[in-house]
Amino acid sequence: MCPAPAMAFFPNFLLPLLMLTTLFSTPALCYINPATARVQENATETSTHRVYIVLVEPPRSSDAGEDAHRRWHESFLPSSPTAESTESRLLHSYTQVFSGFAARLTKAELNAVAKKPGYMRAFPGRTLQLMTTHTPAFLGLKNGTGFWSDAGYGKGVIIGLLDTGIHATHPSFADHGVLPPPARWKGSCKAARCNNKLIGAKSFAGDDDSAGDEVGHGTHTSSTAAGNFVPGASDHGAGTGTAAGIAPGAHIAVYKVCNGTSCDEHAILAGLDAAIKDGVDVLSLSIGGSGGTSFDQDPIAIGAFSAVSKGILVVCAAGNSGPARGSVSNDAPWLLTVAAGSVDRSFGAEVHLGNGKIIHGEALTQEARSNSKSSYPLLFSEERRYCEYEYYSSFAGKILVCEAMMSTIQKANIRYVLGAGAAGVVLFNDEVTDYATILRDYNSSVVQVTAADGAMLTSYATSSKRSRSMATLTYNNTLLGIRPAPVVPWFSSRGPSYVIPGILKPDILAPGLNILAAWPPKTGSASASFNVISGTSMATPHISGVAALIKSIHPDWSPAAIKSAILTTSDTVNNTGGSILDQHHEKASVYDTGAGHVNPTRAADPGLVYDLSTRDYAGYICSLFGDDGLVTFVRNSSMTCKMLPKVQDMQLNYPTITVPLTSTPFTVNRTVTNVGPVTSTYTAKVDAPKSLVVNVFPETLTFSKAGEKKTFSLTVSSHNVGQEELVEGSLTWVSHKHVVRSPIVASTGAGGRSSIRAPFFVSAP
Numbered sequence: 001m002c003p004a005p006a007m008a009f010f011p012n013f014l015l016p017l018l019m020l021t022t023l024f025s026t027p028a029l030c031y032i033n034p035a036t037a038r039v040q041e042n043a044t045e046t047s048t049h050r051v052y053i054v055l056v057e058p059p060r061s062s063d064a065g066e067d068a069h070r071r072w073h074e075s076f077l078p079s080s081p082t083a084e085s086t087e088s089r090l091l092h093s094y095t096q097v098f099s100g101f102a103a104r105l106t107k108a109e110l111n112a113v114a115k116k117p118g119y120m121r122a123f124p125g126r127t128l129q130l131m132t133t134h135t136p137a138f139l140g141l142k143n144g145t146g147f148w149s150d151a152g153y154g155k156g157v158i159i160g161l162l163d164t165g166i167h168a169t170h171p172s173f174a175d176h177g178v179l180p181p182p183a184r185w186k187g188s189c190k191a192a193r194c195n196n197k198l199i200g201a202k203s204f205a206g207d208d209d210s211a212g213d214e215v216g217h218g219t220h221t222s223s224t225a226a227g228n229f230v231p232g233a234s235d236h237g238a239g240t241g242t243a244a245g246i247a248p249g250a251h252i253a254v255y256k257v258c259n260g261t262s263c264d265e266h267a268i269l270a271g272l273d274a275a276i277k278d279g280v281d282v283l284s285l286s287i288g289g290s291g292g293t294s295f296d297q298d299p300i301a302i303g304a305f306s307a308v309s310k311g312i313l314v315v316c317a318a319g320n321s322g323p324a325r326g327s328v329s330n331d332a333p334w335l336l337t338v339a340a341g342s343v344d345r346s347f348g349a350e351v352h353l354g355n356g357k358i359i360h361g362e363a364l365t366q367e368a369r370s371n372s373k374s375s376y377p378l379l380f381s382e383e384r385r386y387c388e389y390e391y392y393s394s395f396a397g398k399i400l401v402c403e404a405m406m407s408t409i410q411k412a413n414i415r416y417v418l419g420a421g422a423a424g425v426v427l428f429n430d431e432v433t434d435y436a437t438i439l440r441d442y443n444s445s446v447v448q449v450t451a452a453d454g455a456m457l458t459s460y461a462t463s464s465k466r467s468r469s470m471a472t473l474t475y476n477n478t479l480l481g482i483r484p485a486p487v488v489p490w491f492s493s494r495g496p497s498y499v500i501p502g503i504l505k506p507d508i509l510a511p512g513l514n515i516l517a518a519w520p521p522k523t524g525s526a527s528a529s530f531n532v533i534s535g536t537s538m539a540t541p542h543i544s545g546v547a548a549l550i551k552s553i554h555p556d557w558s559p560a561a562i563k564s565a566i567l568t569t570s571d572t573v574n575n576t577g578g579s580i581l582d583q584h585h586e587k588a589s590v591y592d593t594g595a596g597h598v599n600p601t602r603a604a605d606p607g608l609v610y611d612l613s614t615r616d617y618a619g620y621i622c623s624l625f626g627d628d629g630l631v632t633f634v635r636n637s638s639m640t641c642k643m644l645p646k647v648q649d650m651q652l653n654y655p656t657i658t659v660p661l662t663s664t665p666f667t668v669n670r671t672v673t674n675v676g677p678v679t680s681t682y683t684a685k686v687d688a689p690k691s692l693v694v695n696v697f698p699e700t701l702t703f704s705k706a707g708e709k710k711t712f713s714l715t716v717s718s719h720n721v722g723q724e725e726l727v728e729g730s731l732t733w734v735s736h737k738h739v740v741r742s743p744i745v746a747s748t749g750a751g752g753r754s755s756i757r758a759p760f761f762v763s764a765p
């Protein structure tokens with residue numbers, strides 16, 4: 001998931017360098033060193049200890065407390081002391097996410113554990129990756145008016161974040177205007193400052209018990225979800241305004257599960273276990289495994305199922321592995337999977353060329369840059385395309401033009417040349433990044449421009465009249481209303497899910513490109529306590545905040561109902577009616593955006609919802625894994641697969657509709673629940689290309705009660721089979737007041753065999 005950006009576009013000689021530098025260079029997108037992020041499996045190692053996550057049957061006694069769980073879990077472990085006997089073997093004893101534990105074992109010892117009665121399955125513990133002043137307004141949330149204040153800015157709702165910790169004393173976490181936590185809150189707070197805003201802080205990683213944030217990521221995501229109002233927020237003078245999270249009235253509980261930038265799965269599960277116990281309402285996970293991990297192989301997906309069963313909405317990052325199709329992770333149907341888009345804000349900077357042309361670019365560092373009128377010669381050299389000018393003497397007084405790359409070495413080179421007299425640097429995007437510029441902090445005169453503008457600039461700089469290729473750099477600070485927006489940048493992981501081809505993933509698009517939010521004070525600068533970074537990590541807490549606003553107004557809604565509200569009210573066009581675009585400024589597909597771009601105000605009042613209960617998911621799990629799977633996921637001894645209808649992925653009552661792209665008519669059934677006016681009538685409106693034949697029955701749904709349910713069926717067949725992999729349409733239920741939209745995704749992959757591997761139970765290796 002860590003960006004392996006645009007490898008193919010770099011010349012070979014740079015590859016080793018690039019691979020080396022991406023390990024340390026990309027905090028904006030991905031905080032994890034990819035070298036530590038791989039599953040460390042080695043079949044030949046039998047004698048070394050490693051962490052395993054072991055699922056076992058629950059203890060016999062149904063009312064067993066935590067001590068009884070721990071004793072039961074310890075009974076699986078080898079009794080003979082080992083060479084490492086001083087180190088506690090049992091790392092965590094889980095009670096909420098599932099019955100099981102994390103322990104240090106050798107392969108041989110795991111084999112012995114697997115022979116004990118009650119053993120179910122084991123996973124080698126993985127190390128996972130981490131995957132705003134203006135965004136509330138961009139999302140239509142205005143101070144003192146409408147839905148935002150009606151929802152009390154999220155009052156009474158507790159958002160739990162599993163992340164790198166929190167810089168608790170940041171002004172975003174002051175509690176002015178925030179009510180005391182609800183009585184059901186059972187958590188505790190060990191942070192440097194605990195108050196009505198920050199009500200929970202626990203650490204399961206690192207040596208700092210107070211869940212402090214050395215990385216910044218957790219501070220950024222927490223403040224995006226629920227940071228309080230802070231006037232005058234800016235990063236290097238860019239983006240000045242009042243900062244606020246999406247749910248500034250909500251409570252924050254932080255579970256530190258990453259040690260530095262390294263997030264061990266056993267710690268994530270411990271955080272999840274504690275969050276469920278403490279009583280959070282929404283869980284925000286800006287962390288992910290590598291794309292394509294089947295959710296039955298993913299203890300976090302299994303653990304999140306327990307959270308959802310208890311009414312907690314779990315919001316997860318789609319991943320930063322785009323733009324390849326099928327790169328989405330965190331794709332289990334009970335998760336809300338979030339893709340990243342751009343915002344209509346630019347940290348504007350311009351390159352005025354000697355020929356009169358003006359290139360509109362961006363610069364994160366705006367502070368103390370006087371707009372001098374001086375113009376300088378432009379210098380571009382194909383041999384120094386990436387700004388390797390350090391041993392090249394004649395750059396003084398010139399503006400260097402270079403292709404941007406994700407690298408600390410390039411950053412060091414830029415610092416060097418600017419220190420040694422270059423007048424400025426214009427960095428242009430590579431072909432993969434194209435129009436969606438990912439701003440980086442160079443703390444100097446660096447302007448970033450698109451790939452197209454880069455082509456124009458390099459041709460101007462190397463033209464025959466090159467001696468007269470002059471340019472002036474100007475800084476325009478924050479510009480709003482930038483078009484087009486939103487745009488999906490390359491890194492946002494794309495669907496479809498190869499694990500569940502019958503469900504559209506990602507679910508939703510939210511701001512995740514160049515997001516300004518709280519940051520621990522940077523060294524050498526006391527004031528800069530905000531930072532601009534990018535990633536699906538940043539998109540995720542926007543949706544967690546929106547979920548909190550909805551939960552505040554509708555405390556009784558299930559996680560699936562809240563998800564449905566967010567998906568069916570999302571925007572598929574921008575505010576001038578144009579399509580949402582991708583990084584190449586081509587129309588984005590549902591695999592890029594999911595249902596659409598989040599629209600919080602509409603999400604609060606969806607009219608109808610597509611609900612799903614634990615029982616519905618249980619039928620789906622039975623269809624995949626049978627009773628063995630049911631026991632692992634659902635843990636309800638009075639449920640068996642025999643008593644449940646076996647539900648295929650496409651038949652889950654999901655708010656988006658996926659069908660196979662075939663000429664044979666295929667029918668899905670859906671049930672909608674009336675959460676709008678008591679009496680209302682909805683009419684079906686189908687929008688689809690001519691090649692797709694869509695029939696809805698019945699075409700009208702009439703409700704006369706609150707909470708009333710109505711079932712309809714939708715049949716789809718296609719004329720043009722074999723021409724395309726994906727055909728998009730939509731079904732919209734329209735009443736006087738509400739518009740409830742579901743994309744229809746007809747795809748050649750849907751209905752095929754899912755890539756979930758059998759057998760479900762992995763016996764000890």
Ligand SMILES: *[C@@H]1O[C@H](CO)[C@@H](O)[C@H](O)[C@H]1NC(C)=O
Pocket residue numbers: 042043044045
């Ligand atoms: C597995 O570990 C052994 C012993 O540490 C080592 O010799 C071998 O190269 C490793 N294999 C792989 C695939 O990493």
Ligand SMILES: *[C@@H]1O[C@H](CO)[C@@H](O)[C@H](O)[C@H]1NC(C)=O
Pocket residue numbers: 143144177229242
């Ligand atoms: C928005 O409202 C909150 C709470 O009423 C207040 O604290 C904050 O200063 C306001 N922000 C602006 C920009 O008006």
Ligand SMILES: *[C@@H]1O[C@H](CO)[C@@H](O)[C@H](O)[C@H]1NC(C)=O
Pocket residue numbers: 204205206207259260
């Ligand atoms: C966190 O990482 C540091 C440095 O890698 C290590 O010394 C420490 O033991 C780790 N702490 C935990 C709790 O894993």
Ligand SMILES: *[C@@H]1O[C@H](CO)[C@@H](O)[C@H](O)[C@H]1NC(C)=O
Pocket residue numbers: 443523524525
């Ligand atoms: C950024 O640049 C300014 C002056 O150009 C300097 O004072 C400051 O220390 C720099 N900050 C960092 C973090 O390098």
Ligand SMILES: *[C@@H]1O[C@H](CO)[C@@H](O)[C@H](O)[C@H]1NC(C)=O
Pocket residue numbers: 350371474475476
């Ligand atoms: C940006 O700033 C320059 C110099 O002050 C000015 O000429 C230009 O019009 C500004 N551009 C925009 C879009 O405001």
Ligand SMILES: *[C@@H]1O[C@H](CO)[C@@H](O)[C@H](O)[C@H]1NC(C)=O
Pocket residue numbers: 482483484485486574575576577578579580581
């Ligand atoms: C809306 O999208 C269209 C292209 O689909 C684009 O031309 C237009 O500028 C966008 N408008 C805004 C406000 O982003």
Ligand SMILES: *[C@@H]1O[C@H](CO)[C@@H](O)[C@H](O)[C@H]1NC(C)=O
Pocket residue numbers: 615636637638639
């Ligand atoms: C377990 O399943 C039964 C049968 O479907 C159901 O009645 C009961 O409420 C479930 N228990 C829990 C704790 O969900």
Ligand SMILES: *[C@@H]1O[C@H](CO)[C@@H](O)[C@H](O)[C@H]1NC(C)=O
Pocket residue numbers: 651667668669713
């Ligand atoms: C859909 O509903 C129709 C009518 O109630 C029923 O005949 C059909 O079996 C249902 N299909 C599925 C897949 O549940």
